Amino acid sequence: MSYIEIKNLTKRFNDNLALDNVSFNIEKGQIFGLLGPNGAGKSTLINIMCGLLKGSNGDILIDSNSVQKNSLKTKEYIGFVPQEIVLHQKLSLLDNLKYWGEMYGLKGKLLKERMEEALELTGLKERKKDKVKTFSGGMKRRLNIACAIMHHPKILIMDEPTVGIDPQSRNHILEFTKKMNKEYGTTIIYTSHYMEEVEQICNDIAIIDMGNVIANGTKKEIKRLVSNENNIEVVIEDFNESVVLILKEIKGIKDCFYDEKNKTLNVVVIEDGYSMEDIMKELMNSKVKIKSISIIEPNLESVFLSLTGKKLRD
Numbered sequence: 031m032s033y034i035e036i037k038n039l040t041k042r043f044n045d046n047l048a049l050d051n052v053s054f055n056i057e058k059g060q061i062f063g064l065l066g067p068n069g070a071g072k073s074t075l076i077n078i079m080c081g082l083l084k085g086s087n088g089d090i091l092i093d094s095n096s097v098q099k100n101s102l103k104t105k106e107y108i109g110f111v112p113q114e115i116v117l118h119q120k121l122s123l124l125d126n127l128k129y130w131g132e133m134y135g136l137k138g139k140l141l142k143e144r145m146e147e148a149l150e151l152t153g154l155k156e157r158k159k160d161k162v163k164t165f166s167g168g169m170k171r172r173l174n175i176a177c178a179i180m181h182h183p184k185i186l187i188m189d190e191p192t193v194g195i196d197p198q199s200r201n202h203i204l205e206f207t208k209k210m211n212k213e214y215g216t217t218i219i220y221t222s223h224y225m226e227e228v229e230q231i232c233n234d235i236a237i238i239d240m241g242n243v244i245a246n247g248t249k250k251e252i253k254r255l256v257s258n259e260n261n262i263e264v265v266i267e268d269f270n271e272s273v274v275l276i277l278k279e280i281k282g283i284k285d286c287f288y289d290e291k292n293k294t295l296n297v298v299v300i301e302d303g304y305s306m307e308d309i310m311k312e313l314m315n316s317k318v319k320i321k322s323i324s325i326i327e328p329n330l331e332s333v334f335l336s337l338t339g340k341k342l343r344d
């Protein structure tokens with residue numbers, strides 16, 4: 031049994047089918063990426079998971095507890111970072127942490143400890159006494175997240191936490207997310223439009239589009255839906271045509287061509303079907319001088335375009 035089970039979940043807003051019989055699982059200790067374009071149904075799914083919205087049909091089980099039947103129980107598991115900022119603009123950073131800590135029932139020494147820890151996580155110690163209204167959007171978002179983890183939730187749900195913020199705050203949030211997962215074992219659900227973020231921090235992924243799950247699995251499995259090929263780029267000196275002919279004959283190599291402009295040999299290989307050792311051996315024999323080698327996997331961006339592109343055009 032998985033930690034979080036989304037079972038045949040459907041949500042209708044009058045005629046609009048926001049979620050259409052959605053099912054997938056999330057395992058404990060994951061950083062799970064929920065990807066999808068605008069209006070895909072991500073926030074609707076998350077709002078149901080948080081008990082803020084009722085599903086029309088189906089259910090979500092959190093540690094075997096039904097969100098639809100017992101949302102008071104399932105809410106105990108969750109820390110939620112919404113897209114909107116939930117801070118008190120006229121209060122200082124520290125007073126906001128205190129406010130949220132007390133909301134979660136923390137007091138005394140534990141409250142102080144958690145405030146200290148959350149302050150550390152924001153990376154904004156030098157601004158701790160300043161009013162939030164004087165903060166940049168990125169700083170507010172960092173504090174927004176720190177407030178949501180004051181009670182050390184077992185599950186942290188982050189709804190597009192990096193939209194429209196500066197690269198420094200964005201990196202801070204990504205690092206912080208990884209730290210929460212690693213140090214406290216927090217299961218994290220992370221929604222984003224930014225494929226590269228999801229690629230960087232998530233293990234398992236679900237891609238939703240128009241209320242349907244169009245792909246679900248590990249990054250590797252999802253990439254394989256589109257292609258099982260990788261590209262090896264070898265920057266070389268002293269190119270000779272015979273190296274292309276020889277490499278093309280090696281098992282697991284689908285194609286090979288030389289890019290004169292970039293002095294790069296492009297080798298298209300079948301993932302898991304080729305031997306790097308064989309390629310290296312032939313390159314050495316051919317007496318080309320290797321300057322660098324990189325293995326380029328298809329990225330989630332291209333996978334996503336391929337999957338949703340077809341879907342959207344149909």
Ligand SMILES: Nc1ncnc2c1ncn2[C@@H]1O[C@H](COP(=O)(O)OP(=O)(O)OP(=O)(O)O)[C@@H](O)[C@H]1O
Nearest residue numbers: 043046047048066067068069070071072073074075
């Ligand atoms: N309260 C509501 N009333 C009516 N329709 C709604 C409501 N909330 C969401 N919807 C519709 O449900 C669909 C899914 O919306 P949702 O906000 O879940 O998408 P999303 O994937 O979170 O998008 P975004 O990335 O833009 O936040 C959309 O068509 C949206 O217009």
